[in-house]
Structure formats: structure tokens, C-alpha cells
Amino acid sequence: xxxxxxxxxxxxxxxxxWLVTDDGSRTLVSDAVGETYHxxxxxxxxxxxxxxxxxxxxxxxxxxxxxxxxxxxxxxxxAFLLTAALAEQSxxxxxxxxxxxxxxxxxxxxxxxxxxxxxxxxxxxxxxxSSYAIATWPVQALQAAWLAARSQLDxxxxxxxxxxxQLQLTPFVTLDLIxxxxxxxxxxxxxxxxxxxxxxxxxxxxxxxxxxAIFQKMFDSxxxxxxxxxxCVKGAIRRTLQGLGFQVKxxxxxxxxxxxxxxxxRPST
Numbered sequence: 001x002x003x004x005x006x007x008x009x010x011x012x013x014x015x016x017x018w019l020v021t022d023d024g025s026r027t028l029v030s031d032a033v034g035e036t037y038h039x040x041x042x043x044x045x046x047x048x049x050x051x052x053x054x055x056x057x058x059x060x061x062x063x064x065x066x067x068x069x070x071x072x073x074x075x076x077x078x079a080f081l082l083t084a085a086l087a088e089q090s091x092x093x094x095x096x097x098x099x100x101x102x103x104x105x106x107x108x109x110x111x112x113x114x115x116x117x118x119x120x121x122x123x124x125x126x127x128x129x130s131s132y133a134i135a136t137w138p139v140q141a142l143q144a145a146w147l148a149a150r151s152q153l154d155x156x157x158x159x160x161x162x163x164x165x166q167l168q169l170t171p172f173v174t175l176d177l178i179x180x181x182x183x184x185x186x187x188x189x190x191x192x193x194x195x196x197x198x199x200x201x202x203x204x205x206x207x208x209x210x211x212x213a214i215f216q217k218m219f220d221s222x223x224x225x226x227x228x229x230x231x232c233v234k235g236a237i238r239r240t241l242q243g244l245g246f247q248v249k250x251x252x253x254x255x256x257x258x259x260x261x262x263x264x265x266r267p268s269t
Contacts (some may be wrong), residue, residue, distance in 0.1 A: 011108060018111070021045075025117040027076060028108070033205040037075045039257050044117060046231065047079040048134070050261045051252035052086065055195040056231045061086045066093040070193040070221055072209070073200040074098035074181050077146065081114045084146075084173045085137035096195070097109065097176040098184050106151045115140040145169040153177075157178065182209060186216060192223045198230040212240055219244050222266040230262045238262065 001149055008029060009018040010142070017029045023042030039046045051071075052058045060067045061255050064154070067196040069083060088092035118139045167175045178185060196218050203210040211234075218228050226243070233250050246264035253261045 002038070005092065006155050007123065011111070013105060013108060016108070025078070026112050027078075027102075028112075030201075033201050035205055037196060038078065039254075040214055042254055042257055043076070044082070044114065045254035045257055047082050049257075050194075050231050051079045051197040051199070051229050052083055054251050054263050055197065056225045057083060057195050058086060059153065060194065061092045061094075064090055064092045065193070066095075068095045068191070068193045068223075069097070069195050069197060070218075071096070071098040071197040072198060072214075072218075073198075074100040074103070074177065075199065076112050077109055078112065078114050079197055079199065080175065081139055081142055081146065082137070084136075084142045084169065084175070085139040086134075087172055088170055089137045090141060091172060093172050093174075095174045095176065097178065097191070097258065099178040099180070101181060101184045102179065103150065103153070103177070104162075106147060109150060110147055113143075115143040126210045143170065146175070149175070155226065163209050182214060182217070186190040189269065191221070193221050194223055196222060196226070196228040196229050198232075203234065210237060210240075215241055215244055215246075219266055224266060224268040226266050228262075228266075229265040230264075231258060232259050235257075 002008040006019055011018055011028070012156055015031045019027050019029050019036055021027055021043045023045045025042065027036050027038040050206045050256035053115050055071060059068055071079060074080065080098060082097060084094060118135060118137070146169060149169060153165060160244065165177045167177065169175055198218065200209040222228065228246065238248050241264045245267065248262065248264045250260040251263050252258055
């Protein structure tokens with residue numbers, strides 16, 4: 001069955017269009033690769049269920065356990081904002097490292113308006129499917145802090161290959177942005193993570209990001225019992241992860257979205 005035809009809107013930025021997804025939140029469509037940044041079934045739903053919940057990060061915050069997250073493909077920042085908002089709500093430290101080839105212009109992040117979506121959809125079925133009171137999370141404050149920090153990063157800084165920018169957005173939330181190819185990312189022992197949000201474009205359009213070498217980096221980056229989560233459940237990807245030592249399983253996807261998503265755990269020993 002072909003995907004539903006969803007309305008697109010111009011962004012004013014060459015090669016990018018707005019798309020209103022089925023849960024009411026917005027994402028972007030890249031003309032260059034012919035893909036959306038998030039599932040058309042629900043951008044916020046994908047970020048919440050595939051990454052924040054399935055990774056165990058939400059449970060860590062509820063237990064007030066300081067947490068380190070690595071995201072491959074920062075994209076629209078939706079997963080970061082939701083993760084940061086729960087960290088702030090729980091008064092728990094989050095160190096969030098994100099690696100992407102480039103950042104969107106500030107106005108596009110502003111136009112996504114993740115905070116406005118959360119406020120408008122507070123009573124929707126999407127929120128009531130989760131046991132977490134997401135409507136109370138301080139997404140607005142985190143969004144404002146992120147937009148202010150983004151506007152201070154000038155083009156010269158962001159054009160520097162491999163540049164790194166550590167932003168202290170709140171006393172609890174640190175965002176560490178790495179601008180460049182994930183192939184050049186070198187994990188260090190002191191930077192091991194509790195979770196990896198693996199969210200680049202698909203294996204069909206970005207095969208160089210779905211290789212054994214990249215997944216070995218992810219395995220090495222994780223703490224024992226740490227998790228890698230992804231929207232992609234293709235058999236070849238699962239077998240690659242299993243061959244590297246991950247314990248792999250498929251989990252239910254977000255309401256109204258993909259039936260199954262991927263969770264891969266680094267064993268404790």
C-alpha cells in the first residue's frame with residue numbers, strides 16, 4: 001500500500017519542505033535524499049517511543065539516574081528536546097552528545113515548535129498512551145534555551161569539520177554538538193553512554209552510516225547494559241548488530257506508526 005499523501009509546505013530553505021505528520025507535530029522533507037527527517041506517522045511519537053522510552057532513558061530519569069546519550073543524526077532536535085525536557089522535569093543530569101554533518105538554520109528549529117505541539121496536544125490519545133506525564137515537561141523552556149544557544153553559533157564555527165560545541169542549556173542539561181561525519185567520531189572511555197539514539201537517514205540513502213564499522217563504534221561507545229535504539233528493523237541490520245555482540249530484539253513501535261522498532265543492548269560482560 002502506498003504511503004498516504006501528506007501536505008507539504010515550503011520552508012524558504014532550498015531543498016527542505018515542511019511536513020505535518022499524523023500526530024500533529026511537524027518534520028522536514030529533504031529533497032536531496034527524498035526522505036523525511038521523521039516518520040510521517042508522527043514525528044514526536046517516533047522520538048518519544050522509539051528513542052526516549054525504548055532506550056530506557058525515560059526510566060533512568062524517573063529514577064533520577066544521571067544519563068549520557070549519544071545521538072547519530074541530530075536532525076530537527078526533536079528527540080533531544082523531549083529527552084532534555086524530561087531530564088529537567090526530573091531534576092536529573094543529562095549529557096547529550098549529537099553528531100551530524102550540519103545544523104539546520106535557527107529559523108527552521110523555531111518553526112518546528114516542538115513545545116507548541118506538546119501544549120496543543122496535551123489531551124490527545126498520543127499522550128495518554130504513555131505513563132509519563134509528558135504534557136507537564138518544560139519543553140518550552142528547553143526549546144527557548146536551545147534556540148538562544150543555536151543563534152550564537154555562527155557559520156564559521158559550524159563549517160569547521162569536526163568542530164565541537166558544548167552548550168550548558170540548564171544546570172541539568174548539557175548539549176555537546178559534534179559537526180561532521182560520524183565516521184570520524186572517536187569514542188573515549190570517559191565518554192561512554194547509557195544510550196545511543198541511532199537516527200540517520202535510511203540504509204537505502206545513507207548506506208555508509210549502517211556499516212559494521214559504524215556499529216562497532218556504537219558498541220564501543222556504550223556502557224555495559226547500554227542500549228542502541230533505531231527505527232530500522234531490517235534483517236541485515238539485526239544480523240550485523242548480533243555479529244558484533246549486541247543482544248537484539250524488536251519492540252512495538254509508536255501508536256499509529258511502525259509496527260516494530262529495534263532495541264540492541266550491549267551485554268554486561
